[in-house]
Amino acid sequence: MAEARLATGNEAVAWAVARAGAEVVAAYPITPQTTIIEHIASLVQKGICKAEYVPVESEHSALAACIGAAHAGARAFTATSGQGLALMHELVHWSAGARLPIVLVDVNRAMAPPWSIWSDQNDSLSQRDTGWIQLYCEHAQELFDAVVQAFALAPKVSIPVMVVADAFFLSHTAEPVSIPDASELAGLIPPWTAPWQIDPGRPKAVGGLAQPAEYERMRRQLADDHHAALREIEALAAEWQRRFGRGCGVLETYRCAGADEIVLATGTVAGTARAAVDSARAQGRRTGLVKLRAFRPFPAAALREAVAGARRVVVLDRNCSYGASGIFCQELRAALHGVPGAPAVHGYIAGMGGRDITPARIEEAIARAEQDPIAAEGTWLMD
Incomplete structure (x- = not known):
């Protein structure tokens, strides 16, 4: 049965990561995202979240670790904000081009200078052309739902998903959140079984040099699959509505x-x-x-x-x-x-x-x- 909790947006993200069955969480702290990874670490320590928790030395390394985990077939998650997302930028491109089903939560933080820890959307929108799906959330319940749905969506389309939340207005404000039991999410999140998944039994090289014609073909395929993802987002929303009686698709x-x-x-x-x-x-x-x-x-x-x-x-x-x-x-x-x-x-x-x-x-x-x-x-x- 679903559990009702008073939770901030960041706490809702942590519970969503646990309920979605994330297997690798790579994390580096930055305000206002920090409490996401703190809560995940607590859930890992309590055995509620079964993920391997990997503390790293930078946001660039956090996404690099997720790339490695996703290539091996693991459900990978990270979170960041503002300058941290900017530091990830090279690997934001890499993970989308490699078609890896990584889930990332960006807690919107205004870009420096001058320094600001508060919210606007220029950090996430500066990544709009990298090939990631982006979902924007209004409240803590929608944020929980979107993160779980992102774990379901990403492997279906082999595209990474960025879930976006306003700093403080959402990340640090407590609201009632309904958190389904893991059994209520059964069958929602598929395994990722792409042919380019790394398998020690079938050695292969990935990410090598592509000739112009092949490169263009791969980018066209990513663009086409983005359009196809619109249908998947709506289908997931319909299934979520059937199971839990709430939510919306691409717009409301x-x-x-x-x-x-x-x-x-x-x-x-x-x-x-x-x-x-x-x-x-x-x-x-x-x-x-x-x-x-x-x-x-x-x-x-x-x-x-x-x-x-x-x-x-x-x-x-x-x-x-x-x-x-x-x-x-x-x-x-x-x-x-x-x-x-x-x-x-x-x-x-x-x-x-x-x-x-x-x-x-x-x-x-x-x-x-x-x-x-x-x-x-x-x-x-x-x-």
């Missing part, structure tokens, strides 16, 4: 039926945006919310369907592609380009470095979008 809509304006948000901002949408509806506005959960693969078709019929979309970006605009705004505009009758996309940047995105800030963005006949691009919501 809220009060979008007949909406004239739609707010697009990710992570914990979606919860605040939901309250802003309710406030707008109480004032007679026809406002809805789309919560984007899967950023890679990007669910362009699902987004086009979700915003169809609206006059405008207000995108809230806790990130910035400097010299351009917010990243989710860019992606949505690309998805809607050339679509007849597509809504105008208004992009607003807020909450960088962990600054609060309040309901009033979101209501300001909604009002500004209505007053601006030209869709805003990269407008900062600041005092």
